[in-house]
Amino acid sequence: MGKLATPEWVLKGYKSKEEHDKKMGKKTSGGKPTGKVYKVKKCPKCGSTKVGIVLGQEEGKGKSEWECKKCKWKGRDIDEKKINEEEFLKLGE
Secondary structure, three states: OOOOOOOHHHHOOOOOHHHHHHHHOOOOHHHOOOOOEEEEEEOOOOOOOOEEEEOOOOOOOOOOEEEEOOOOOEEOOOEEEEEEHHHHHHHOO
16 A cells, blocks of 8 residues: 555645635536535425425324415425525525
8 A cells, every 4th residue: 555645735825725716716516506405395386485294093104295374285296405505504494
């Protein structure tokens, strides 16, 4: 096995790989969201995020259906969206 090498961005004095790549003109992370990513479920009918799972008679044997608390929609096809931390905090306002 070879020795581990210190990354180039550390040797040049940058605080992060992203900062180094930005200064060098390289694209960073290929379009993926940076930082913490949250998955938010939305109602396909009204777009509300106030949805919950419908529980069946016995625990663990549910119908796998979702219910919107706002428009009372029920179904299996729920919209799921990945958002960053800033957008997630705006949902709580």
